[in-house]
Amino acid sequence: MEGKYRELRTAVDAVAAVDGHAHNLVDIDSSFPFLRCFSEAEGDALSLAPHTLSFKVSIRCRDPSTWEVSSRLERYAASVT
Numbered sequence: 179m180e181g182k183y184r185e186l187r188t189a190v191d192a193v194a195a196v197d198g199h200a201h202n203l204v205d206i207d208s209s210f211p212f213l214r215c216f217s218e219a220e221g222d223a224l225s226l227a228p229h230t231l232s233f234k235v236s237i238r239c240r241d242p243s244t245w246e247v248s249s250r251l252e253r254y255a256a257s258v259t
Contacts (some may be wrong), residue, residue, distance in 0.1 A: 213255075228255035 195255070213219075217227035227233050 213224050213227050216235065217224060217230070219227050
C-alpha cells in the first residue's frame with residue numbers, strides 16, 4: 179500500500195496547505211468547483227462565499243509561500259461576484 183501512494187504522499191508533503199484546505203492545490207483555470215474549497219455552501223449561497231468573514235480571513239491568513247496563490251484566489255473571488 180505504501181508504494182501505491184508514494185507519488186501522492188510526495189506531492190502532499192511538498193505543497194504548503196493553507197488553513198488545512200486545498201486552496202493551493204487547485205489550478206485557477208481548473209473546471210473544479212473552486213469555491214467548494216472554501217465553503218460548504220451550495221447553490222446560490224455558494225456565490226456569496228467570497229463575501230463571508232471566514233472566506234476573507236482565510237485569504238488573509240497566509241504565509242509568504244502562498245502569496246501568489248492567495249492573490250489569484252482574490253482575483254477569482256472578485257470575478258465570480
